Amino acid sequence: MRWSRASAGGVLLATFTAMCLAAPELPRAMFHKNKYAMGTEFEIVVYDESAAHAEQAMEEALEEIVRLDAVMSDYKTDSELSRLNRKAHFHAQIVSADLYCVIEESLQYSKISGGKFDVTVGPLAHRWKAVLNGAPAPTVEEEEKLRACVGYEKVVMTPPNRIEFHSPCLEIDLGAIGKGYAVDRAVEILRTRGIKSGLIDAGGSTFYGMGAPPEKAGWLVHLRDPSGKLDPEVLLRDNSASTSEQTPKSLLGNASAGHIINPENGMPLRTRYSLSVIAKTGTASDGLSTTLLLLGPEKGRELVEGVSDAAAIWVSSDGQMEIATSGPRILLGGESRNDTPVKDSEQKTRTAER
Amino acid sequence: MFIGEKVVPVFLLCALIAPGGMGKVLARWTEKAMPPAKSLGVSEIAIPWNASASALMYTARDKGYRVYLEATSQQAKDAAESAAKAVFAGLIIEPAVGNEREAQELLQKLRASYPKLDLRILLAQGKQPQVKGNLVYQRNGVLQVSSPTAQPWVDSNLAAVRLAQAVYPDAIPLYSFAWNATDPLQKQLGPRVADYALAVAEAGAFHSDLILELPENLQKSLANGEPGAWATWKQVRQVVDFYGAGNRAASKPEWSVGVWTDSEEKSYEVINLMARHNIPFGVLNKERLNTDTVKELDVLVAISAPEKEQIGILIEFAMAGGTVVLVNAQGTFPWQSDTPLRRSEFAVTYGVGKGRVIEFSGAVTDPETFAQDIRRLMTKERVPVSLWNSLTMLVVPYRDLRTGQVVLEFVNYEEETQEVQVQVKGSFASIRYGTPERSCCEAISPRYVDGFTEFVVPHLVTGGRVSLRPSAPEKKIGAPAAKSHRDQRFRYLSYRATPGRQL
Numbered sequence: 001m002r003w004s005r006a007s008a009g010g011v012l013l014a015t016f017t018a019m020c021l022a023a024p025e026l027p028r029a030m031f032h033k034n035k036y037a038m039g040t041e042f043e044i045v046v047y048d049e050s051a052a053h054a055e056q057a058m059e060e061a062l063e064e065i066v067r068l069d070a071v072m073s074d075y076k077t078d079s080e081l082s083r084l085n086r087k088a089h090f091h092a093q094i095v096s097a098d099l100y101c102v103i104e105e106s107l108q109y110s111k112i113s114g115g116k117f118d119v120t121v122g123p124l125a126h127r128w129k130a131v132l133n134g135a136p137a138p139t140v141e142e143e144e145k146l147r148a149c150v151g152y153e154k155v156v157m158t159p160p161n162r163i164e165f166h167s168p169c170l171e172i173d174l175g176a177i178g179k180g181y182a183v184d185r186a187v188e189i190l191r192t193r194g195i196k197s198g199l200i201d202a203g204g205s206t207f208y209g210m211g212a213p214p215e216k217a218g219w220l221v222h223l224r225d226p227s228g229k230l231d232p233e234v235l236l237r238d239n240s241a242s243t244s245e246q247t248p249k250s251l252l253g254n255a256s257a258g259h260i261i262n263p264e265n266g267m268p269l270r271t272r273y274s275l276s277v278i279a280k281t282g283t284a285s286d287g288l289s290t291t292l293l294l295l296g297p298e299k300g301r302e303l304v305e306g307v308s309d310a311a312a313i314w315v316s317s318d319g320q321m322e323i324a325t326s327g328p329r330i331l332l333g334g335e336s337r338n339d340t341p342v343k344d345s346e347q348k349t350r351t352a353e354r
Numbered sequence: 355m356f357i358g359e360k361v362v363p364v365f366l367l368c369a370l371i372a373p374g375g376m377g378k379v380l381a382r383w384t385e386k387a388m389p390p391a392k393s394l395g396v397s398e399i400a401i402p403w404n405a406s407a408s409a410l411m412y413t414a415r416d417k418g419y420r421v422y423l424e425a426t427s428q429q430a431k432d433a434a435e436s437a438a439k440a441v442f443a444g445l446i447i448e449p450a451v452g453n454e455r456e457a458q459e460l461l462q463k464l465r466a467s468y469p470k471l472d473l474r475i476l477l478a479q480g481k482q483p484q485v486k487g488n489l490v491y492q493r494n495g496v497l498q499v500s501s502p503t504a505q506p507w508v509d510s511n512l513a514a515v516r517l518a519q520a521v522y523p524d525a526i527p528l529y530s531f532a533w534n535a536t537d538p539l540q541k542q543l544g545p546r547v548a549d550y551a552l553a554v555a556e557a558g559a560f561h562s563d564l565i566l567e568l569p570e571n572l573q574k575s576l577a578n579g580e581p582g583a584w585a586t587w588k589q590v591r592q593v594v595d596f597y598g599a600g601n602r603a604a605s606k607p608e609w610s611v612g613v614w615t616d617s618e619e620k621s622y623e624v625i626n627l628m629a630r631h632n633i634p635f636g637v638l639n640k641e642r643l644n645t646d647t648v649k650e651l652d653v654l655v656a657i658s659a660p661e662k663e664q665i666g667i668l669i670e671f672a673m674a675g676g677t678v679v680l681v682n683a684q685g686t687f688p689w690q691s692d693t694p695l696r697r698s699e700f701a702v703t704y705g706v707g708k709g710r711v712i713e714f715s716g717a718v719t720d721p722e723t724f725a726q727d728i729r730r731l732m733t734k735e736r737v738p739v740s741l742w743n744s745l746t747m748l749v750v751p752y753r754d755l756r757t758g759q760v761v762l763e764f765v766n767y768e769e770e771t772q773e774v775q776v777q778v779k780g781s782f783a784s785i786r787y788g789t790p791e792r793s794c795c796e797a798i799s800p801r802y803v804d805g806f807t808e809f810v811v812p813h814l815v816t817g818g819r820v821s822l823r824p825s826a827p828e829k830k831i832g833a834p835a836a837k838s839h840r841d842q843r844f845r846y847l848s849y850r851a852t853p854g855r856q857l
Contacts, residue, residue, distance in 0.1 A: 030491075030496070032487070032489070032491075034485070034487045035768075035769075035770070036485060036506055036745070036746050036768040036770060039503070039505070039745060040503050040504060040505065040506060040745075041485055041486075041487055041488070041504070041506045041507070043487040043488065043489050045489060045496050051542055051543070066770070075743055132726075133729075133730070134729070134730040134734075179503070199489075199496060199498065201487070201488060201489060201498060202503070203488070203503040203504050203505075204488040204498075204499070204500060204501040204502075204503065204504040205500065205501060205502055205503040205504070207498060207500060213495055213496075216495065219496070219498070220495070220498075221498050221499070221500055222497070222498065222499040222500065223499075223500050224499070224500050224501050224502070241500055242500070243500040243501055243502060244502060245501075245502040247502075248720065248722075248723050249699075249723075250698075250723065250726070250727055250730065251698070251700040251701055251714065251720070251723055251724060251727050252696075252698055252700075252701050252703075252712070252727050252730065252731075253696065253697070253698020253699065253700070253701065274502075276500055
């Protein structure tokens with residue numbers, strides 16, 4: 001039998017394709033890198049075939065986080081946000097795309113939470129942080145004066161890049177959302193560099209799982225459990241988890257201080273819960289975690305169920321727990337190691353005391 | 355376990371040791387070939403005592419090193435004999451954990467037999483200085499646990515050094531550590547210049563000596579004269595040289611908080627967290643707790659249970675205006691006959707004379723919050739030094755006994771170069787800043803506020819030293835010398851002087 005050139009070519013192509021498909025994947029090793037930014041330690045773990053490639057990709061992602069710290073920090077006086085906080089009172093300022101974007105998204109959470117989440121709480125937050133460090137609590141007059149500075153509706157956004165404060169003393173504090181935004185930008189960079197499997201951790205409070213580790217369904221993250229009884233877990237796969245909790249009480253009884261401020265009364269939030277959220281992006285999980293801690297489980301459930309692909313768990317130190325979800329599964333008590341995980345429908349209504 | 359049983363033996367009682375700069379580095383060497391001491395810039399070498407050590411130690415001596423043999427307690431006798439016979443510099447005993455007391459007894463015996471030999475004991479709990487991450491590596495993956503945003507976990511050797519100095523204030527601590535092998539990348543690539551530099555800078559800043567472990571491939575490359583290895587070592591040597599200069603014997607640590615404990619086990623985590631929060635503290639054991647040692651203190655944390663004698667000291671301290679913090683207070687104390695000034699879930703505060711006694715009812719279960727509380731209890735006017743916004747930085751203040759100068763030793767555990775905002779008690783005529791990279795010295799402009807001197811340390815890479823010469827200048831009080839943008843940095847200083855930042 002004589003083969004035509006075309007048929008021979010076809011066979012060769014088919015053989016080559018088959019060989020390619022059958023070629024074993026190069027073994028991937030795990031690599032890790034960390035860097036200090038935004039007052040905490042960011043860590044990245046990736047699986048990759050090449051140490052040099054992994055190192056380069058992680059370095060670029062971490063450099064991006066450091067760059068964003070210089071944009072969003074309210075501690076660094078020369079950051080873009082600090083400049084905005086000094087100059088935007090009744091004067092529109094041109095800002096970078098990053099700053100515009102993260103503030104715009106913050107205001108969305110303010111709107112959907114009816115103002116419970118509010119990045120303009122800066123003046124109050126600073127004052128109460130000072131109390132945490134030993135300063136006296138503010139007087140009623142001082143507190144009223146500071147509360148007058150606060151209000152997300154006083155931030156005027158003019159696309160594509162102008163921001164103005166309609167208040168003489170408003171200050172934006174991105175502490176409740178900035179790390180999540182930075183995580184998302186880092187994920188983008190890792191993806192651009194061809195990383196398919198990785199985990200980004202922003203100081204333990206926000207994780208993003210890219211793809212999954214080899215031979216695993218996702219990145220297993222144990223969620224905060226102040227009771228030590230429930231062991232809630234989540235498998236992250238191209239989504240994010242964040243945790244919020246009020247600052248622990250001073251052992252000396254200085255119970256009035258705390259870093260999460262309730263904009264409604266201008267006081268540090270009092271709650272018995274720790275809150276973890278799962279969402280599609282780091283920005284969303286970070287922003288939602290503070291929002292839902294402030295809202296509490298009753299009102300928070302409604303919000304979670306209205307957001308696509310989100311879940312939340314409130315856990316108190318005595319083992320009280322509430323779960324709400326619009327998609328992702330939160331596993332309990334080592335269920336990730338069991339064959340029969342809890343169904344979503346069960347989780348939606350589950351309230352447990354252990 | 356008592357400090358006297360565990361930590362004491364861990365250190366050499368060697369008051370006769372030469373000053374050796376601020377911190378002396380000994381290179382641990384295991385390979386056959388080695389470069390001359392002059393090239394390496396390290397004059398002392400530590401050679402593990404084993405079958406191949408014999409040839410190696412003579413080579414080392416020929417290359418110009420002062421040779422120390424490292425031996426376990428079991429090997430120590432033979433090693434000491436060999437070292438003495440060959441007229442080597444000394445012997446370093448590495449006790450197994452739990453066998454420190456035996457090692458100490460052995461040291462005394464060997465000292466009697468070999469009086470010319472420099473005998474030292476290695477601190478058993480040395481660890482690689484670093485900022486630790488939250489992720490934990492398991493055999494088949496990564497373990498992660500979510501939490502509120504955590505402050506950087508600065509893993510330092512300061513707590514261990516302070517515990518040891520409590521027992522023998524005149525001895526120079528000596529420690530070593532194995533490089534972290536859990537980080538996959540570090541395991542593959544080995545320590546970086548920054549890792550070596552941090553280890554050397556930390557030991558220097560704590561006025562301790564360090565046996566620096568050099569990986570085999572680096573030893574071989576240095577011995578073979580490979581340019582890449584020597585380029586790396588050149589950078590490390592810069593740090594070694596910086597801390598090799600000076601005279602640590604002339605200075606003493608400044609602290610306003612005392613921790614009284616006779617148990618390393620009970621107090622380690624509390625002390626470790628106090629170190630991480632830059633609380634200037636010293637440790638006192640039973641023998642050193644007296645009215646003289648506490649009279650300059652502001653806060654005295656009593657972790658051990660006080661008996662009659664100590665209760666008298668605590669009362670006298672509080673009467674004079676001090677704050678006593680009693681941990682796990684059990685029993686009846688004289689101040690309890692008064693009505694408490696304040697009660698909380700965990701603590702009861704009594705007024706005693708000009709001061710107060712705070713009783714914590716239980717053991718410290720949350721050392722992080724406890725350390726923050728201790729900082730809150732410190733009298734602002736008496737804090738020797740505070741850093742602002744420097745979560746990855748430790749500072750250790752010293753007073754030069756000859757000149758009265760205050761010397762601040764800084765260690766930056768993060769690789770990124772940082773600016774540090776500093777507040778020091780008192781007024782100073784001049785402030786000079788030196789680093790391994792820039793050597794000595796650069797003048798820093800201060801400003802003076804309410805009895806404190808405030809300034810910004812620029813470009814702190816790994817380690818740095820600030821020397822403050824006393825004598826307050828006239829007319830400068832309240833006059834801002836800093837640039838306007840630096841004034842902004844101090845805007846919240848009175849509120850944010852502690853490193854307790856949480857987002």
